[in-house]
Amino acid sequence: MTGNKAVAYKEAGKVEVIDIDYPTFELKDGPGVNPANVGRPVNHGVILKTVATNICGSDQHMVRGRTTAPPNLVLGHEITGEVVEVGRDVEFIKVGDLCSVPFNIACGRCRNCKERKTGICLNVNPDRPGSAYGYVDMGGWVGGQANYVLVPYADWNLLKFPDKDRAMEKILDLAMLSDIFPTGFHGAVSAGVGVGSTVYVAGAGPVGLAAATSAHLLGAAVVIVGDMNEGRLAQARSFGCETVDLSKGDPKDQIEQILGVPEVDCGVDAVGFEAKGHGHDAKEAPATVLNSLMELTAAGGALGIPGLYVTGDPGGIDEAAKKGALSLSLGTGWAKSLSFTTGQCPVMKYNRQLMMAILNDRVSIAKNVNAKAIPLEEAPKGYAEFDAGAATKYVLNPNGYLS
Numbered sequence: 001m002t003g004n005k006a007v008a009y010k011e012a013g014k015v016e017v018i019d020i021d022y023p024t025f026e027l028k029d030g031p032g033v034n035p036a037n038v039g040r041p042v043n044h045g046v047i048l049k050t051v052a053t054n055i056c057g058s059d060q061h062m063v064r065g066r067t068t069a070p071p072n073l074v075l076g077h078e079i080t081g082e083v084v085e086v087g088r089d090v091e092f093i094k095v096g097d098l099c100s101v102p103f104n105i106a107c108g109r110c111r112n113c114k115e116r117k118t119g120i121c122l123n124v125n126p127d128r129p130g131s132a133y134g135y136v137d138m139g140g141w142v143g144g145q146a147n148y149v150l151v152p153y154a155d156w157n158l159l160k161f162p163d164k165d166r167a168m169e170k171i172l173d174l175a176m177l178s179d180i181f182p183t184g185f186h187g188a189v190s191a192g193v194g195v196g197s198t199v200y201v202a203g204a205g206p207v208g209l210a211a212a213t214s215a216h217l218l219g220a221a222v223v224i225v226g227d228m229n230e231g232r233l234a235q236a237r238s239f240g241c242e243t244v245d246l247s248k249g250d251p252k253d254q255i256e257q258i259l260g261v262p263e264v265d266c267g268v269d270a271v272g273f274e275a276k277g278h279g280h281d282a283k284e285a286p287a288t289v290l291n292s293l294m295e296l297t298a299a300g301g302a303l304g305i306p307g308l309y310v311t312g313d314p315g316g317i318d319e320a321a322k323k324g325a326l327s328l329s330l331g332t333g334w335a336k337s338l339s340f341t342t343g344q345c346p347v348m349k350y351n352r353q354l355m356m357a358i359l360n361d362r363v364s365i366a367k368n369v370n371a372k373a374i375p376l377e378e379a380p381k382g383y384a385e386f387d388a389g390a391a392t393k394y395v396l397n398p399n400g401y402l403s
């Protein structure tokens with residue numbers, strides 16, 4: 001029987017490479033699997049041999065112990081792979097196809113899927129709308145930081161690369177299609193970025209850098225990225241962004257120095273609920289980014305909010321934060337008629353177009369986020385370095401495809 005190694009969450013601050021079962025066309029019981037999903041037949045699925053599987057800031061929320069993820073949950077929702085087995089009901093995807101997997105698991109049959117809202121599919125997670133591989137409260141679909149992974153509703157979910165050889169030449173770029181590139185793009189689109197826009201992106205992690213890259217692709221005049229991590233700000237400058245250093249204080253004055261006015265047309269939150277306050281040695285302050293974006297974004301503008309917010313956070317700074325309730329200055333946003341877009345990025349809405357931009361040399365997403373392949377065995381080190389703030393997007397290479 002084929003072995004299957006995988007990265008599992010063990011306890012706060014710890015991941016480990018463990019042995020798990022090779023997937024079958026049925027969702028079996030295991031850590032984090034919703035009881036109502038146990039035994040679910042997946043004849044519409046395929047088994048992928050993983051080509052690339054990235055570590056994400058969303059994984060870090062779990063690994064930092066900031067969610068209710070159970071021990072031994074297999075991680076990994078950013079998956080690119082080659083099909084090695086197809087289920088009985090798969091019609092169009094074939095063995096040998098090289099594909100990107102949207103991190104959202106979607107059925108393609110429900111009302112939301114029909115409206116392209118694949119981040120809130122109604123049929124894949126018995127707990128609530130929306131699902132993903134390897135994630136707490138997402139139904140229990142086994143994560144893809146492994147040699148092999150099961151992908152349900154394969155004809156619907158998978159994006160097949162048109163030419164395998166050509167795809168392998170750009171595989172690190174294409175590996176960003178499973179999440180952060182579409183997510184950053186969605187952040188920029190939902191913030192209203194277009195030709196000539198001025199944009200502030202809070203957060204210079206991979207999602208923020210992907211949002212900044214997307215803003216350029218959409219024609220923004222000026223893209224300003226804010227963080228308190230100098231290495232990550234340097235990464236943003238490396239592809240033409242302006243930057244503001246939030247350890248020096250509020251972004252408003254620094255933005256005024258850049259633009260001549262203390263406001264931008266479009267605001268993107270690429271940070272989420274573990275946001276730190278502004279200024280020297282500031283502590284965690286979960287509403288900081290949302291409040292500062294409301295202040296900074298011009299009246300009538302929009303906020304794209306890919307940064308993740310939770311309904312339960314065992315490490316929250318106070319009782320309210322532990323339930324996901326934040327001190328928002330909503331009056332500011334209301335007075336300025338700002339609009340907000342939150343939630344999982346509906347990856348399928350953007351991934352094909354962004355694939356074409358990559359394959360035709362319109363964008364260098366892997367370079368902009370500093371993507372780096374590492375062996376699966378080095379996942380614990382990758383997680384630790386990423387958590388320490390490395391300006392690197394770590395891509396696990398479980399089967400040696402990424403030489």
Ligand SMILES: NC(=O)c1ccc[n+]([C@@H]2O[C@H](COP(=O)([O-])OP(=O)(O)OC[C@H]3O[C@@H](n4cnc5c(N)ncnc54)[C@H](O)[C@@H]3O)[C@@H](O)[C@H]2O)c1
Nearest residue numbers: 057058203205206207227271272275276306307308344345
């Ligand atoms: N909506 C989605 O579909 C989706 C998809 C992927 C990731 N996410 C979320 O996007 C967020 C970013 O992901 P990532 O992988 O880039 O994570 P990351 O943790 O690597 O990056 C977050 C960055 O924000 C910085 N930061 C902290 N406080 C800040 C502040 N007040 N202002 C500006 N920057 C601040 C940190 O220093 C860090 O560099 C996470 O919350 C992640 O869960 C959402």
Ligand SMILES: [Zn+2]
Nearest residue numbers: 056058078179
């Ligand atoms: Zn992700």
Ligand SMILES: [Zn+2]
Nearest residue numbers: 107110113121
């Ligand atoms: Zn659906």
